[in-house]
Amino acid sequence: MSQNHYQILGVSTTATAREIKLAYKRLAVQYHPDKHGGNTLYEDLFKAVAAAYHILGEPGRRAQYDHQLQIAARRAEEARRQQQYRAQAQHLYGVPMPPPAPLRTRRPAGSAERHYRTIPRQRQKFTRRDYWLTAMFLLGLLLFVLSVKVTMDHVTAVSNYDDGIEAYTRREWSTAHSFFTETLHFKPKHTAALQRRAELEQLIYHDYVAAAQDYRAAIVEIESSRRRAALLSRLGQCHAALQHPDSAQQAFRQALALDSTVVRALLARGEAELFQRRRYASAIRDFSAGLRHTRSSVLLARLMLYRGLAHYKHQDYGAARADYWQVLTLTPRSGQVYFLLGRVAQKEGALPDACEFFRRAVVQGYQFAEDARNETCGRRQLPVTPVQPARN
Structure with missing residues (x-):
């Protein structure tokens, strides 16, 4: 160097x-x-x-x-060190030749001079110590084999999970599902793989029975209350899709008991109250609680839209109209919201406003508004009046 x-x-x-x-x-x-x-x-x-x-x-x-x-x-x-402790007889550029082998004084003894004595063979006996050593050796070998298997299963599971995540990010759903299944084959309690596979089964393949089974298996292994609450919310959605409202409500209650800020649980429970049980007041409470705990524009729009529907069903048309206008600030090209505003105006007897809202819904591509427009407005052309948003 x-x-x-x-x-x-x-x-x-x-x-x-x-x-x-x-x-x-x-x-x-x-x-x-x-x-x-x-x-x-x-x-x-x-x-x-x-x-x-x-x-x-x-x-x-x-x-x-x-x-x-x-x-x-x-x-x-x-x-x-070798230079310091060099032997006295060692030359500077090498060592002297080794001394010659000693000369023999006589020839080797012949067979007549050799005496042989047969040694009797003794039967080997195992002692208690030998048995203990053998048992300990076999036990150690078994533990070694088990540790190698556990290690290899863990390494293989982690590798398959990483490959599944890569396929998941590339939206290769079938490949990701196969990798997550392989991960669970080697490590059945891999909570992340259970959660990812359940999401694919719920959101992509709509196999709610398999998704619910994976969610339940993951919930048992998770200690974090926040993560358990999120998975319980997903489980409730699966039960709701399977038309099991009681099981869905139980899952949502458990999720909110663990974490009262789980917005998706509040949203899903409010949907069940609104569309299945027709309990509009409790649905409004759930949607309002969800609005206090989220900043996601997608969730905000959905919560306010459903709260507006609940107000509409509760015949509180002013509150429904206010929620619909708030949704329009987030999704200004939503034909569905214009259609719902037209229904509110129709209930309030403001036919020109209703026709204008139905017309806007049709312009935005919401085809259901065409029938409502023809039914409400007919073929006569009503005067188009500027529609002002409601003030809260």
Whole structure:
């Protein structure tokens, strides 16, 4: 090793990364060729400083370089020790030849001079200690095999899960589902794989029975109350899709008992109250609670839309109209919201406003508004009046 990079940078072998970086910056500025008129001497010094920092500035290369320095130091010390304690008979450029083998004084003994005695064979007996040693050896071998299997299963499960996540991000749903299934084959209690596979089964394949089974298996293994609440909310959605309202409501109650800010649980429970049980007041309470705990524009729009429907069903048309106008601020091209505003205006007896809202809904591509427009407005052209949003 012709040059010591620590000496070039002027730091010790125990210098920190910050000290090495500061030394490099100082020497790079000092030896930069542009400051010395392109002198080749400073150019060589600048290259040597850059090469030294290339080795010492990266932890992996520095560790390898330190290891090489230690090996070189040990070799030098060994050479010095051998030179210091060289045997007296050793020559400078080699050692003398070994002494010749001693001469035999007689020929080897013949067969007549050799005496043989048969050693009786003894029967080997196992003692208690031997049995214990054998049992311990077999137990250790079994534990070793089990540990290897557990380790290999864990490594294979982690590898399959990572591949499944990559396929999940690429929207290759079938491939991701296969990888998650392989992960659970090697590690059945892999909670992340259970959750991901359940999401695919629920949202992509609409297999709510399999999704509910995976959600239940993941909930048992999760200790975090917030994560359990989120999965219970998903489980409630699966029960609701399977037309099991009682099970869905129980899952939503458990989720909200663990975490009262789970917006999806509030949304799903409010939907069940609105569309299935027709309990509009409780649905309004759930939607209002969800609005207090979310900032997502998608969830905000959905919560306010459903709360407006609940107000409409509760015959509170002013509150319904206010919610619909709030939804329009988030989704201004929603033909469905214009259609719902037309229904509110129709209930209030404002036929020109209703016709205008139905017309806007048709313009935005909401085809259901065409029949309502023909039914309410007929073929006669009502005067188009500017519709002003309701003020809260």
